[in-house]
Amino acid sequence: MRVLGIETSCDETxxxxxxxxxxxxxxxxxxxxxxxxPYGGVVPELASRDHVRKLLPxxxxxxxxxxxxxxxxxxxAYTAGPGLIGALLVGAAVGRxxxxxxxxxxxxxxxxxAHLLAPMLEPEPPCFPFLALLVSGGHTQLIAVEQFGxxxxxxxxxxxxxxxxxxxxxxxxxxxxxxxxxxxKLAESGDPNRFNFPxxxxxxxxxxxxxxxxxxxxLYTLQRHGQDPTTKADIARAFEEAVVATLVxxxxxxxxxxxxxxxxxxxxxxxxxRLRNGISKLALRRRVRAYYPRIEFCTDNGAMIAYxxxxxxxxxxxxxxxxxxxxxxxxxxxxxx
Amino acid sequence: xxxxxxxxxxxACSCALFVDGVCEQIYDLAPRRHAELILPMVxxxxxxxxxxxxxxxxxAFGRGPGTFTGVRIAAGVAQGLAFGADLPVAPISTLQAxxxxxxxxxxxxxxxxxxxxxxxxxxxxxxGVDERQRMTAMVSDxxxxxxxxxxxxxxxxxxxxxxxxxxxxxxxxxxxxxxxxQEGQRFPQAQDVALLAADxxxxxxxxxxxxxxxxxxxxxxxxxxxxxx
Numbered sequence: 001m002r003v004l005g006i007e008t009s010c011d012e013t014x015x016x017x018x019x020x021x022x023x024x025x026x027x028x029x030x031x032x033x034x035x036x037x038p039y040g041g042v043v044p045e046l047a048s049r050d051h052v053r054k055l056l057p058x059x060x061x062x063x064x065x066x067x068x069x070x071x072x073x074x075x076x077a078y079t080a081g082p083g084l085i086g087a088l089l090v091g092a093a094v095g096r097x098x099x100x101x102x103x104x105x106x107x108x109x110x111x112x113x114a115h116l117l118a119p120m121l122e123p124e125p126p127c128f129p130f131l132a133l134l135v136s137g138g139h140t141q142l143i144a145v146e147q148f149g150x151x152x153x154x155x156x157x158x159x160x161x162x163x164x165x166x167x168x169x170x171x172x173x174x175x176x177x178x179x180x181x182x183x184x185k186l187a188e189s190g191d192p193n194r195f196n197f198p199x200x201x202x203x204x205x206x207x208x209x210x211x212x213x214x215x216x217x218x219l220y221t222l223q224r225h226g227q228d229p230t231t232k233a234d235i236a237r238a239f240e241e242a243v244v245a246t247l248v249x250x251x252x253x254x255x256x257x258x259x260x261x262x263x264x265x266x267x268x269x270x271x272x273x274r275l276r277n278g279i280s281k282l283a284l285r286r287r288v289r290a291y292y293p294r295i296e297f298c299t300d301n302g303a304m305i306a307y308x309x310x311x312x313x314x315x316x317x318x319x320x321x322x323x324x325x326x327x328x329x330x331x332x333x334x335x336x337x
Numbered sequence: 338x339x340x341x342x343x344x345x346x347x348x349a350c351s352c353a354l355f356v357d358g359v360c361e362q363i364y365d366l367a368p369r370r371h372a373e374l375i376l377p378m379v380x381x382x383x384x385x386x387x388x389x390x391x392x393x394x395x396x397a398f399g400r401g402p403g404t405f406t407g408v409r410i411a412a413g414v415a416q417g418l419a420f421g422a423d424l425p426v427a428p429i430s431t432l433q434a435x436x437x438x439x440x441x442x443x444x445x446x447x448x449x450x451x452x453x454x455x456x457x458x459x460x461x462x463x464x465g466v467d468e469r470q471r472m473t474a475m476v477s478d479x480x481x482x483x484x485x486x487x488x489x490x491x492x493x494x495x496x497x498x499x500x501x502x503x504x505x506x507x508x509x510x511x512x513x514x515x516x517x518x519q520e521g522q523r524f525p526q527a528q529d530v531a532l533l534a535a536d537x538x539x540x541x542x543x544x545x546x547x548x549x550x551x552x553x554x555x556x557x558x559x560x561x562x563x564x565x566x
Contacts, residue, residue, distance in 0.1 A: 043559040045405060049551075052409050056416050056547035070421065086406050089372060093410050097417025100376060101390045321376035 001074045003313060004098075005306025006059075008051040008091030009083025009111050010138070011035075011042045014302030015058045017066040017073070018310050024121055025066035027303040029296070030054050033178055040177045041167075048086035055094055062302075070102050077309020080108025080319075081326030082138075088325035096323040105318035107309055112331045114304040115266040116145055118293035121307055126291040131260040133251055133279070136267030136299075137163035137180070141331075142207050142254045145264075148311055149337035153330075154254050155207025162243055163269045165211035169218045169239050173232045183236050184272055190237025191230075195221055197242035202249045207257075209250060214242055240274055248278040255286055264291040271298040312337055338539050339388065340395045341379065341418070342531035345371040345411040346403025346431040347452060347499065349524035352378035354386055355531040361385070362528040371410045379418070390422040395543045397534030399525055400428035401552045402460040402478060403452060408551040415549040425543025427534035428550070432462035432498075436472040437529035439497040443518070447492045448472065451500025451508065454480055459500035460554060461486040471533060480554040483507035488515075497523045 002025075007014035016027030032050050036042045063069065078095030081088055092108060099106030116132045119125055131154075132143040140157035160168065163180055170179020173186065197217055200210045218239050225231045251263060265279055276292060283290035297303055315337040342353045350371045351364040363378040383389060398415035401408035408431070419426045436448035452460040458480050464472040476487050483504035494516045501508060502521025509516065537543055 038561040040562045045558040090413050093413025094417040097414045098421045101418050101421025322373040
């Protein structure tokens with residue numbers, strides 16, 4: 001089975017083709033970061049406008065790269081939520097219409113489900129069940145993945161997502177948008193012992209998280225200790241250490257509570273080196289196995305949508321012609337397939 | 338010559354199938370339900386005519402101006418259908434289709450087409466009918482406050498579209514005696530998009546699917562950080 005995947009939920013246009021025999025045949029991602037940078041954040045209307053311009057040129061490129069024409073595509077998958085409604089609708093309109101014209105099934109994919117399945121695209125994919133730490137700009141969740149389509153949210157951020165906290169703190173430090181990865185780079189030269197940031201919500205039971213306080217803590221530290229480059233680097237380091245330590249503590253707890261033997265990390269913050277190190281050390285200590293998608297599949301991409309689509313289509317999914325986009329869509333609300 | 342047209346730029350949602358000069362249309366006034374309605378309309382019209390997308394000669398769509406999400410739904414559907422069946426596309430001005438509708442309904446040969454653009458502005462176009470009974474632009478489509486819209490010097494006009502409902506008084510004061518009638522309740526329809534696209538498709542002058550793009554007219558949609566108060 002060969003499936004086309006389309007991702008347009010936020011500020012990346014992704015297109016890919018996955019083949020159940022041959023694996024991923026081709027994928028391309030076009031980032032809008034430069035479009036949104038002058039605004040200090042994603043402007044939804046500009047995101048939608050760029051998706052509708054970029055999607056078909058990318059699609060044509062992917063089909064050529066995958067040496068695929070319409071006669072050998074068996075289905076079209078597109079992100080249907082959660083995300084920016086206008087952006088989602090571009091992918092859904094093009095994807096569902098394309099499937100109709102090709103006379104193949106079309107299926108709207110839950111963006112988070114696709115992130116959770118991204119490690120399946122690697123040479124040694126995890127088996128079900130596993131614990132998933134999803135950390136991105138929009139979501140921070142701990143999820144028990146019992147099998148394909150069966151997800152139980154164990155805990156989540158009560159305020160900012162981890163990636164959002166990274167970006168906001170980076171902005172406080174004067175780094176341009178999107179500052180998360182730049183903050184991580186700045187942290188490399190920071191002194192890990194100068195500041196000690198709190199580990200939010202680790203002093204009480206439970207698996208929920210909170211990151212907005214860390215951003216405020218960074219602001220106060222900055223105000224108290226000045227704006228010199230060394231201080232900024234030290235704050236970046238303390239902030240990153242605090243986020244990573246908190247996530248590791250919560251993962252540790254979740255592994256203990258669930259007894260799960262495998263742990264996957266997904267989402268944009270999953271590309272963070274210090275987080276990967278922290279999770280790998282935890283895995284060693286608890287004698288569980290950690291899995292990561294390749295760096296480029298941590299952030300939004302079409303490959304994970306194509307793969308999730310393949311799994312859904314294999315279970316005979318076919319959405320009606322009345323396509324939809326759900327800006328808010330709980331993972332626990334999706335059909336098991 | 339067979340072509341399919343979709344128009345979803347306003348509160349109205351419609352699809353038309355044009356086959357050798359005969360047009361069938363499904364039309365619904367259905368704010369915010371375009372995603373849900375448009376492809377079932379396409380499928381229903383094609384099934385009734387026992388056609389599949391691949392048998393068409395082209396796809397037409399209302400390219401706007403209109404609601405941003407609405408024009409993108411039409412563009413997205415046109416892109417998907419045209420790419421999927423390897424067909425050319427004819428993007429048609431939503432204001433032109435609106436004017437064509439007023440000609441079809443009232444025989445109005447000079448039309449001031451206006452759509453409510455919110456934020457104190459309207460989308461605006463002045464159209465006149467040509468020798469082939471097709472509306473052509475006399476001033477380019479634009480966005481402006483109702484008291485600023487450009488009006489050609491000569492003319493005996495009919496006003497149509499939601500802009501005449503939202504800003505009818507201002508427009509009447511401005512253009513006054515040169516307007517012989519107006520209606521604020523007309524919306525652009527796919528059958529007029531189809532008619533306006535037919536010559537383009539028949540002449541082989543359609544564009545590739547990736548050029549099926551919206552025209553927004555309102556392009557300042559956010560303030561850059563540096564310009565914020």
